[in-house]
Amino acid sequence: MNTATLRTQPLARRLADFFELCKPRVNTLIVFTAMIGMFLATPGFPPMARFIVASLGIALVAGAAAAINCLVERTVDAHMARTRGRATARGTASAAETLTLSMLMGGAGLWLLHVFINDLTLWLTLATFLGYAVIYTVILKPATPMNIVIGGASGAMPPVLGWTAMTGSIGVEPLALFLIIFLWTPPHFWALACYRREEYARAGLPMLPVTHGVGFTCQHILLYTVMMAAASLIPVSLGMSGGVYLALVVVLDLGFLLLAAALVRHYSDVLARLTFRYSILYLTLLFAALFLDRLF
DSSP: OOHHHHHHSOHHHHHHHHHHHTOHHHHHHHHHHHHHHHHHHSSSSOOHHHHHHHHHHHHHHHHHHHHHHHHHTHHHHTTOTTTTTSHHHHTSSOHHHHHHHHHHHHHHHHHHIIIIIOHHHHHHHHHHHHIIIIIIIIIITTTOTTHHHHHHHHHTOHHHHHHHHHHSSOOHHHHHHHHHHHHHHHHHHHHHHHHTHHHHHHHTOOOHHHHHOHHHHHHHHHHHHHHHHHHTTHHHHTTSOOHHHHHHHHHHHHHHHHHHHHHHHSOOHHHHHHHHHHHHHHHHHHHHHHHHHHHO
């Protein structure tokens, strides 16, 4: 689509397209885990104004990183059914427009964190942005089948950001939450990559099911799920949570482990899709359990 055609689009349509590039569903989970980090970092409830500003700052930077990801991967996205509807892939959002809006939004988020929160959160959020938008998207994803393992560090940062936003420091507690998400990320994305393997192959991305096969990938899904389940018990051992969280997370872990084991024994695309969807529910409910445990 040429520049003249882009300019004739209604402003509301162009802004809606950009909003979709910010991956609102994904970033809702990101901000949610950051919020739980804030709750766990403070006795009682965190100061509401600080809580809202920190959440907004993190959300703006996360959205900007997602839009940059869509911009960089626009050619790849056009070859995949899951992503070819994105405005950057369709050509209905120009590179200059997407980059400008991303920088404005990300800059606003970092400014909020600098002025109203603290500089530790600012720098960690900036590092998370660079880790996802540059190191993972530009360098790792097209270069190695272990891209999501290494790049998963960026996606695991939100609860740490939430913690530092309230305390101005990093402790072992937020690092435990970081570890849970870090170990959750590979089975989450590998399940998706298994049933989308043909699309990834056409796009030329070296995802693990493409380079090493589905069977090998499923074995690693099970391995990482076992490690994740073990890590999910660390909050109990640290005294961050108690019986409510323990009871809920054991059930969640069992469900994930059963799905991962089933993938190894009897793989199907339907089962891989179910595992992917369950992984999203798993992380959401795990962090909700941390919050509920804090209340009771």
